[in-house]
Amino acid sequence: MEIGFDCDDVLAEFEGTFVKAYNKKYNASLNKGDLTPSYMVWEDKFGTKKADDLLKLITPEFTTNLEVVEGAVEGVKELYDLGAKLYIITNRFIDAEQVTEDYIETHFPGMFKEIRYASNHGLKGRKNKGEICKELGITHFTDDHTDNIVKTNEHGVTSLLYDCPWNKEFKEHGLIERVHNWPEVIARIKRDF
Numbered sequence: 001m002e003i004g005f006d007c008d009d010v011l012a013e014f015e016g017t018f019v020k021a022y023n024k025k026y027n028a029s030l031n032k033g034d035l036t037p038s039y040m041v042w043e044d045k046f047g048t049k050k051a052d053d054l055l056k057l058i059t060p061e062f063t064t065n066l067e068v069v070e071g072a073v074e075g076v077k078e079l080y081d082l083g084a085k086l087y088i089i090t091n092r093f094i095d096a097e098q099v100t101e102d103y104i105e106t107h108f109p110g111m112f113k114e115i116r117y118a119s120n121h122g123l124k125g126r127k128n129k130g131e132i133c134k135e136l137g138i139t140h141f142t143d144d145h146t147d148n149i150v151k152t153n154e155h156g157v158t159s160l161l162y163d164c165p166w167n168k169e170f171k172e173h174g175l176i177e178r179v180h181n182w183p184e185v186i187a188r189i190k191r192d193f
């Protein structure tokens, strides 16, 4: 069984860490969940210049020090021990490849078969997550961003939407199912094992 996961806010605690960095830089007091982790959303909300400044907060040190999402280590290990082939498909920028690989090897040593980099803002030519799932034969994919989940659903993948403040309004349809934590992710995947 081939199973795929998004990285940020599914495996790595990105948004909560980013909010802290934002508050420090702008002397603000946003809470976890107040900033949708998407360049396109930042661009719409703040304009291109500030969105570009926000991107600069994502340094290799920032990314290296992200905490792991609660339950992810145990969940990934359980699937690995069941014999699943595990993949990460992320929209992270290309210059984050090394730091991403190091992070995954540190927290999930030997458990992921491959990390693939999908399309995102400004990186045309990359495949979207649905296309990559199809190519790798992935049957179940988990992500917090609805645009990715819509694409994986279109490619016939059981698409688990990891519940976050920025996807609350989304109405599940087709093969899309909402999950709220790692135990729910694992329980859902194991139903099809």
Ligand SMILES: [Mg+2]
Residues within 6 Å of the ligand: 006, 007, 008, 009, 010, 143, 144, 145
């Ligand atoms: Mg994500």
